[in-house]
Amino acid sequence: MTLYQKVIQTKAGDMLAIANETHLLMLHFINKPTIKDELQIVKQQLNTEILLTSNDILDNLELELNKYFNGKLNSFSTPIMFNFGTPFQQKVWRALCEIPYGETISYKQLAENIGQPTAFRAVANANGRNFLTILVPCHRVIAADGSIGGYSSGIERKELLLEIENNKNNTQCI
Incomplete structure (x- = not known):
C-alpha cells in the first residue's frame, strides 16, 4: 500500500x-x-x-x-477510512459523523447515541483520539453545561470551527 x-x-x-x-x-x-x-x-x-x-x-x-x-461547504465528499483505533473508538467516530453541521451535543448525549449512556468518559477519550479532525467532527462535542470543553488542537481552534459552522451568513452547499 x-x-x-x-x-x-x-x-x-x-x-x-x-x-x-x-x-x-x-x-x-x-x-x-x-x-x-x-x-x-x-x-x-x-x-x-x-x-x-x-x-x-x-x-x-x-x-x-x-x-x-470560507463558509461555502457543510458536507465533505472526501472518502475516509477508520484504520486505527479500537472497535469502541470507531463506533464513537461513526457517531460523531452523525452530528449535523452547525449543531453541538454533549459527551453524555454522544454516549447515549451509541447506546452506552454511562460511558461518557470513555466517549470523551475516544473523541480525543480521532484521526480525522474536522471531517469526523469531534469539535461539535461540548460539555454538558454548555461550555466548550476540551479540544486536542486547542480551544481557540474549536471555537473557530464552531463559529464557522454557526455563521448563518455562510453560503452552505452540500
Missing part, C-alpha cells in the same frame, strides 16, 4: 493529511501535541513509509477544506 501526504494551509493553521490511493486516513493540525505519535501508529500499523507527494484524494481534500473555512 502506498501512502501520500500533503500539508494544507487553513485559516486555523497548517494541517497534515495522509491518504492511501482511495481514502483519507489521517488529518490533523501540524502542531497537535500527539501528531508524531499518531504518525508512528500509521507507519507501524500499515507497515509502510509515507511518500512526500500528494494524490487526488489529498488535492480534493484541500479544495474542500478551503471551501469549509
Whole structure:
C-alpha cells in the first residue's frame, strides 16, 4: 500500500493529511501535541513509509477544506477510512459523523447515541483520539453545561470551527 501526504494551509493553521490511493486516513493540525505519535501508529500499523507527494484524494481534500473555512461547504465528499483505533473508538467516530453541521451535543448525549449512556468518559477519550479532525467532527462535542470543553488542537481552534459552522451568513452547499 502506498501512502501520500500533503500539508494544507487553513485559516486555523497548517494541517497534515495522509491518504492511501482511495481514502483519507489521517488529518490533523501540524502542531497537535500527539501528531508524531499518531504518525508512528500509521507507519507501524500499515507497515509502510509515507511518500512526500500528494494524490487526488489529498488535492480534493484541500479544495474542500478551503471551501469549509470560507463558509461555502457543510458536507465533505472526501472518502475516509477508520484504520486505527479500537472497535469502541470507531463506533464513537461513526457517531460523531452523525452530528449535523452547525449543531453541538454533549459527551453524555454522544454516549447515549451509541447506546452506552454511562460511558461518557470513555466517549470523551475516544473523541480525543480521532484521526480525522474536522471531517469526523469531534469539535461539535461540548460539555454538558454548555461550555466548550476540551479540544486536542486547542480551544481557540474549536471555537473557530464552531463559529464557522454557526455563521448563518455562510453560503452552505452540500
